[in-house]
Amino acid sequence: MTAHHQSFHIAVVGGGLVGKSAALALAQAGLRVALIAQPAAPRPADARFDARIYALSASSQALFERLRIWQALDHDRLEPVYDMRVYGDALAELHFSAFQAAVPQLAWIVESSLIEHALDAALRFQPNAAWFDTRAQGLDVRADAATLALASGQVLEADLIVGADGAHSWVRAQMGVNVMRRDYRQTGVVANFKAEKPHGETAYQWFRDGEVIALLPLPEGHVSLVWSARTEHARELIALDHAKLEAEVEAATRSRLGALECVGAAHGFPLALQRIDRLIAPRIALVGDAAHLIHPLAGQGMNLGLRDVASLVDVLTAKEAFRDLGDVVLLRRYERSRREDIGALTLATDGLERLFAVPGMLARTVRNAGMALVGAQPLVKRWLVSAALG
Incomplete structure (x- = not known):
């Protein structure tokens, strides 16, 4: 040798x-x-x-604790998720709570680096x-x-x-x-914002016109955007200046967290x-x-x-x-x-x-009825939380 x-x-x-x-x-x-x-x-x-x-689950936290990595992280830069609110096409809403699921938190929001x-x-x-x-x-x-x-x-x-x-x-x-391989013909647009209103350690997600918009809580009142947009729309979003991107995200999220101030450039990755x-x-x-x-x-x-x-x-x-x-x-x-x-x-x-990509009023009615049904079943919601925690 x-x-x-x-x-x-x-x-x-x-x-x-x-x-x-x-x-x-x-x-x-x-x-x-x-x-x-x-x-x-x-x-x-x-x-x-x-x-x-990344939104790290309990299984990921356990692995990093086993590797003694979690203990070495700057915990001032970690943000727990205690609640998650998911909105459908209309008024349908799903609420997941760490308290109701009897877990310390639903996830931890952590920067990759x-x-x-x-x-x-x-x-x-x-x-x-x-x-x-x-x-x-x-x-x-x-x-x-x-x-x-x-x-x-x-x-x-x-x-x-x-x-x-x-x-x-x-x-x-x-x-x-x-x-x-199935190309979704979508791009994940990511950017970070300072929010006017407190996020309350809550992750928000909206299904809208075949696209998915999420705001994840970050420390010091900031949030991280993950917008799964059609690729042509994603290119338009990434090309916007900060003021126009802020306005687009505020409109898409129905100003749930008030005015948003962009901190850093938007980036995209294919889905x-x-x-x-x-x-x-x-x-x-x-x-x-x-x-x-x-x-x-x-x-x-x-x-x-x-x-x-x-x-x-x-x-x-x-x-x-x-x-x-x-x-x-x-x-x-x-x-x-x-x-x-x-x-x-x-x-x-x-x-x-696939379900939320289907256009038409009938599909929208079925989706919202399904969300309402899940929301009314505490055992189903607990099972979903358990699956997400790994």
């Missing part, structure tokens, strides 16, 4: 919250881990909050983790190991390759899996549904957006990916002593453990998107 040829138990390809969480969790479990990813970009000096905000920088710091001090700030460009899977060639010229050997490299995953492409026929192959497992892509209307995509990580770590650390980390029998346990969660959330988010 040369100086440029190194051996690991696991190589994680891809950074972001999911890949770095996987690398840290596996390293903390005593496995030698290679992470092929870039460090988090520095926070822009003029940005009050990140453009990318806050967690990613904490993960970076933990990985730098993790003796079982080696960081390669480059990209993978060659994969050879053999019976005894997988060999990963890096753009830097280094060659890594690992028992298992974990693909956490996003919706256009290079690792997944090497597996040759069937990818079923699509993506499913694959298998999560694993010999010596390969996929997690996060590499494994599934769902509509953000429920804010559950990141939570789903982090539950992939928790399940994979549990399966690998519970393996029999005689079994190899890349054994397909072992990896199938991970795949089976994720099937129901991924399938149910994919069906729910895609179904809701």
